Amino acid sequence: MAQTNKTQATEADVTAFLEAVPHPRRRSDALRLDAIFRDVTGWTPRMWGPSIVGYGRYAYVYDSGRAGEFLATGFSPRKANLSIYILPGYADFGDLLARLGKHRHGKACLNVNALADIDEGVLRELIRAGLDDLGRRWTVEPT
Secondary structure: OOOOOOOOEOOOOHHHHHHOOOOHHHHHHHHHHHHHHHHHHOOOOEEEOOOEEEEEEEEEEOOOOOEEEEEEEEEEEOOOOEEEEEOOOOOOOHHHHHHHEOOEEOOOEEEEOOHHHEOHHHHHHHHHHHHHHHHHHOOEEOO
């Protein structure tokens, strides 16, 4: 079952994208997130689709036969909030999430209104824990 992900890595300029975020606080938070992700991962970001800044990548093949490649971790400065992606998900990180601060989350997407609402140290722990968890399932490569 060959399927292509809708969200693919692009050659778009990450810095230009971040500096063009319209809302000043969201732009400032996005630039800070970029610094945090670069520091924690040691990787250079790439754009994934038009609005996701990704760090690292992994190739997967599910039991169903679906295969693809996706960012290992990253974020998107959305209009309503900052979306932070920890793959394969947040299911095993309840203790970290309890210490994070004000947020909402789904399976693999953490939403925060502003970085000031969360503990950056805990965010760094989450990013590292997510990458470690992903690396136990798939081979994670730098970008």
